[in-house]
Structure formats: structure tokens, C-alpha cells
Amino acid sequence: MATPPDHADAVVLVSGGLDSAVTLAAARAEGRRCAALTIDYGQRHRVELDAASRVARAQGAREVRLALDLRAIGGSALTADIAVPRSRDERHMHAAIPVTYVPARNLVFLSLAFGLAETLGASEVWIGVNAVDFSGYPDCRPAFIRAFEAAAREGTRAGASGEAIRVRTPIIDLAKPEIIRHAARLGVDLSLTHSCYDPDPVGLACGSCEACSIRRRGFEAAGLPDPTRYAPAGAAP
Amino acid sequence: MATPPDHADAVVLVSGGLDSAVTLAAARAEGRRCAALTIDYGQRHRVELDAASRVARAQGAREVRLALDLRAIGGSALTADIAVPRSRDERHMHAAIPVTYVPARNLVFLSLAFGLAETLGASEVWIGVNAVDFSGYPDCRPAFIRAFEAAAREGTRAGASGEAIRVRTPIIDLAKPEIIRHAARLGVDLSLTHSCYDPDPVGLACGSCEACSIRRRGFEAAGLPDPTRYAPAGAAP
Numbered sequence: 272m273a274t275p276p277d278h279a280d281a282v283v284l285v286s287g288g289l290d291s292a293v294t295l296a297a298a299r300a301e302g303r304r305c306a307a308l309t310i311d312y313g314q315r316h317r318v319e320l321d322a323a324s325r326v327a328r329a330q331g332a333r334e335v336r337l338a339l340d341l342r343a344i345g346g347s348a349l350t351a352d353i354a355v356p357r358s359r360d361e362r363h364m365h366a367a368i369p370v371t372y373v374p375a376r377n378l379v380f381l382s383l384a385f386g387l388a389e390t391l392g393a394s395e396v397w398i399g400v401n402a403v404d405f406s407g408y409p410d411c412r413p414a415f416i417r418a419f420e421a422a423a424r425e426g427t428r429a430g431a432s433g434e435a436i437r438v439r440t441p442i443i444d445l446a447k448p449e450i451i452r453h454a455a456r457l458g459v460d461l462s463l464t465h466s467c468y469d470p471d472p473v474g475l476a477c478g479s480c481e482a483c484s485i486r487r488r489g490f491e492a493a494g495l496p497d498p499t500r501y502a503p504a505g506a507a508p
Numbered sequence: 509m510a511t512p513p514d515h516a517d518a519v520v521l522v523s524g525g526l527d528s529a530v531t532l533a534a535a536r537a538e539g540r541r542c543a544a545l546t547i548d549y550g551q552r553h554r555v556e557l558d559a560a561s562r563v564a565r566a567q568g569a570r571e572v573r574l575a576l577d578l579r580a581i582g583g584s585a586l587t588a589d590i591a592v593p594r595s596r597d598e599r600h601m602h603a604a605i606p607v608t609y610v611p612a613r614n615l616v617f618l619s620l621a622f623g624l625a626e627t628l629g630a631s632e633v634w635i636g637v638n639a640v641d642f643s644g645y646p647d648c649r650p651a652f653i654r655a656f657e658a659a660a661r662e663g664t665r666a667g668a669s670g671e672a673i674r675v676r677t678p679i680i681d682l683a684k685p686e687i688i689r690h691a692a693r694l695g696v697d698l699s700l701t702h703s704c705y706d707p708d709p710v711g712l713a714c715g716s717c718e719a720c721s722i723r724r725r726g727f728e729a730a731g732l733p734d735p736t737r738y739a740p741a742g743a744a745p
Contacts (some may be wrong), residue, residue, distance in 0.1 A: 335580060336580065337576075337577060337578075337580040337581065338575065338576070338577045338580070339574075339575070339576045339577075340574060340575045340576075341574075341623070343572060343573065343574040343575070343624075344574065344620070344623045344624045344627050374622070374623035374624070374626035374627050374664070374665070375619050375620070375622045375623035375626060375660070375663065375664050376623070377663060378619040378622060378623070378659065378660060378663045378664065379616065379619040379620055379623060382612050382615040382616040382619045383581070383612070383616055385611070385612045385615060386578070386581045386611035386612035386613070386615070386616060387580075387581045387611070389611035389612060390581050390611050409662065409663055409664060409665060409667065409668035410662075410663035410664070412662065414662045415659065415662035415663040418655075418658050418659035418661075418662045418663070419659045419662075419663065421655050421658070421659065422615065422652065422655035422656045422658065422659040423612070423615060424655075425646065425647075425649065425651045425652035425655045425656075426612065426614060426615045426646055426647035426652040426655070426656065427611070427612050427615065427646060427647070428611070428646060430646065431646035
């Protein structure tokens with residue numbers, strides 16, 4: 272359906288990746304009627320947006336897509352013309368915070384999710400941030416989430432009327448293998464998700480970028496089969 | 509110039525209205541090299557965006573325009589198909605926070621400004637919020653601004669590296685006549701600005717909506733000539 276939902280209990284930020292798919296499933300498992308908010312922020316790879324739609328539809332969430340041209344801001348290998356590092360080691364040669372960091376991304380995404388939550392009367396915003404495999408992003412830590420809730424309480428109609436919107440972060444303390452096992456318990460079809468920073472032209476994962484490496488090792492450590500479709504060149508471990 | 513600036517000292521949110529024009533002038537008066545960030549969020553009236561360009565150019569700021577389709581969120585008379593109240597009294601008949609409130613707007617706009625500030629290496633974000641004539645918007649109060657700074661300090665690369673970006677709000681405590689007198693002192697050409705919520709087809713101000721009423725009374729109280737071009741029907745006080 273192209274029409275926005277009139278009401279939702281929760282707004283869930285759905286990126287098309289593994290973490291947000293599990294987050295959506297966790298919200299659904301608590302009985303929430305969910306709006307899946309996907310931000311089209313000029314991702315270099317549109318395959319992420321396709322994955323987000325598949326995930327939302329498979330879990331019965333209403334899709335809301337919001338266009339935001341973050342390329343006007345630039346400053347990240349995920350939106351601008353900057354080479355994506357091939358491995359965590361290569362990243363660490365340069366800086367503690369990787370070039371794939373999008374300036375203020377979760378600040379922006381949570382703000383938009385709160386705006387939608389206000390409109391839909393939702394009392395929760397769910398986000399799949401993770402402080403364990405957090406790749407050095409400052410906006411994935413619990414201290415940020417709590418500070419954001421406080422700011423939103425001051426700056427939104429819901430907060431001003433005493434009905435503050437909460438941020439739910441069900442996987443913030445989980446390592447990748449635990450997230451994958453959690454997904455299996457919740458029945459999430461992870462083959463629908465996309466993690467790779469550098470997919471081939473038909474959307475197959477490269478198998479060697481940092482996102483692929485973390486994901487691949489996660490399935491291995493969880494002892495579960497990896498449903499990811501890797502491009503031939505990247506298939507060898 | 510269409511190219512984004514490589515560096516700025518300050519990012520100033522410029523809407524095309526009177527308050528942000530004065531805010532930009534205040535930043536310039538302190539010697540800041542400014543990037544004027546205008547959010548194209550699906551305003552009902554494109555005349556606001558034209559005014560923002562005029563204001564930025566007249567003050568020598570580099571323009572950065574960022575497209576964000578807030579209509580996907582809805583919930584406001586400024587972006588959706590909801591009637592704009594004709595006066596403050598009409599608004600007060602309905603609710604303490606007016607229907608012109610855009611859900612989480614300043615939360616979203618400040619977040620985007622912080623992202624741009626990170627990219628440009630700017631240490632300040634200037635915003636023309638006003639807690640005196642604040643029209644009941646919760647995101648125009650000092651408590652929100654301070655809470656936002658704290659959240660951004662936790663959630664951005666700049667904050668994580670100990671170089672927190674500050675929010676500057678030069679007109680937050682000024683009543684409209686004081687803002688207008690301040691504009692005159694700073695040499696701001698207020699005829700370039702646009703405040704009306706309900707302009708006529710060629711962009712002339714209606715003279716009777718809440719924004720026009722506040723602006724018109726502001727010039728009267730300041731004892732300064734009002735350069736606003738009103739549509740004939742709304743010209744009578």
C-alpha cells in the first residue's frame with residue numbers, strides 16, 4: 272500500500288540490513304503494530320532499499336519511505352565518492368571512526384522517526400543500533416540513545432504533553448552471533464537482508480568489506496548456515 | 509556557486525524568514541564564514557525557498573540546500589493539506605501547540621545542520637529559534653537547545669573527539685520588535701524575507717495569518733517601516 276498508516280504503536284527504522292530486520296521482528300514479537308521507516312538518503316547501493324522493502328513486507332509492517340539527499344552533506348564513503356576500506360585492519364590504519372561514518376546519521380534518522388511517531392501516535396521508536404560490533408560509530412552507544420531521548424522529550428509535542436516517545440534498542444548489547452541466533456528464534460528470514468558495502472552490479476555481496484566480514488563471521492560463530500548470496504570472487508572465506 | 513563550500517566556521521539554518529535572516533547577520537557580525545543551510549522539506553509555498561536564497565546571497569553566505577520530503581511524515585498545516593488558522597485567537601481555540609507545528613522539525617533541522625557542520629569542520633550551528641514569540645512550538649525553548657547539544661555531543665564524531673559543536677541562538681530571548689531593531693542595526697534588508705503562511709499566487713503576504721500578524725505588529729512596535737509586500741486584500745491593518 273502506498274498510503275501511510277493512520278496509526279502505529281511503534282516506528283521501526285529499517286535499513287535492509289540484518290540488525291534492523293531483527294529489531295523489527297523483536298517489536299512484532301512484543302505485539303507492536305509497526306511502521307517500518309526507511310530513509311532513502313542517497314545510498315550508493317539501491318539494493319539496500321530493495322532489501323528494506325522485502326524485510327518490511329515479509330514481517331507485515333507498513334512501509335514508509337522518506338527521501339533525504341544526504342549527498343548535499345557528503346563526508347562519508349557510504350554516500351560520497353570515497354573508497355570503502357576492504358577490511359577492519361585497513362580502516363584502523365586511518366582513524367578510530369571509519370570513513371563509512373555518515374555525519375550525524377542516527378541523530379538525523381532518530382529525529383525523522385520521532386516526527387513520524389508523533390504523526391502516527393506511536394509511543395516507541397525502535398532502532399537496531401549495536402554497541403558491541405559498533406564499528407566505531409559514536410551514535411550507536413547507549414549514552415547517545417539516552418541523551419537523544421532527553422532532547423526529544425524537550426523538543427516534541429509528545430514530550431511537551433508528558434507522553435515522551437521511548438527509544439527501544441533490542442540488540443544494543445548483543446554480539447553479532449547472538450543477533451543471528453535471536454533472528455533464528457524469531458523466525459526472521461535473513462536471506463532477505465543486505466549488509467555489503469560494496470555489492471556487485473546484480474546486488475551480490477562482495478564477501479570482503481567490513482560489513483560482509485562481520486556478518487560472515489557472525490554466522491560462523493552462531494553455528495548457523497549463512498544464507499547470504501556472495502559474488503563468486505568473494506565467496507572464499 | 510553550486511559547489512558546496514570546503515570549509516565554514518558556522519552553519520546557519522536559513523528559512524527565508526525574518527528571524528533566520530537576522531541570525532545569519534549576527535553570525536556574520538561575529539566574523540564567521542557561514543554556510544547557509546536551507547531545508548527544502550516540501551513547504552507549501554516555494555516562495556520561502558526563493559527568499560532563503562536571496563537572504564544567503566545578500567549576506568555573502570554559501571548556500572547549501574538539502575531536500576527532505578517531510579510530506580511523507582505529514583502532520584502539519586505547513587506541509588500537509590490542513591487549513592492554516594487565520595489568527596492566534598483561532599489557533600488558541602484548538603490547542604496550545606498550533607497545527608502549523610511540524611513534527612520534530614527543529615530536532616531534524618539541527619541534526620542535519622550538525623551533519624553539515626561536521627563535514628565542513630564548522631564549530632557552530634546558528635538557528636533563529638525564539639522563545640518569546642515562539643508560537644507554542646516546544647522545539648524553540650532553551651531547554652531543548654541545551655538537551656540537543658548534549659545529545660549531539662554523544663552522537664557525533666566531533667563530540668566524540670572532544671570538539672563539540674555549539675548551538676548559537678542569538679535571538680532566542682528577543683521579542684519581535686527587538687529582533688527587527690537588531691536587524692536594522694546589522695543592516696539586514698528585511699524586504700528580502702518572507703514570513704507569511706498563506707501568500708497569494710505571486711508570493712505577496714496575506715497580512716492576516718499568525719506569522720503576518722506577529723511580523724506586522726513587530727514593525728509597528730519597533731517604530732520602523734514595514735517593507736513587506738502585502739496582497740491588496742490583506743493590506744488593511
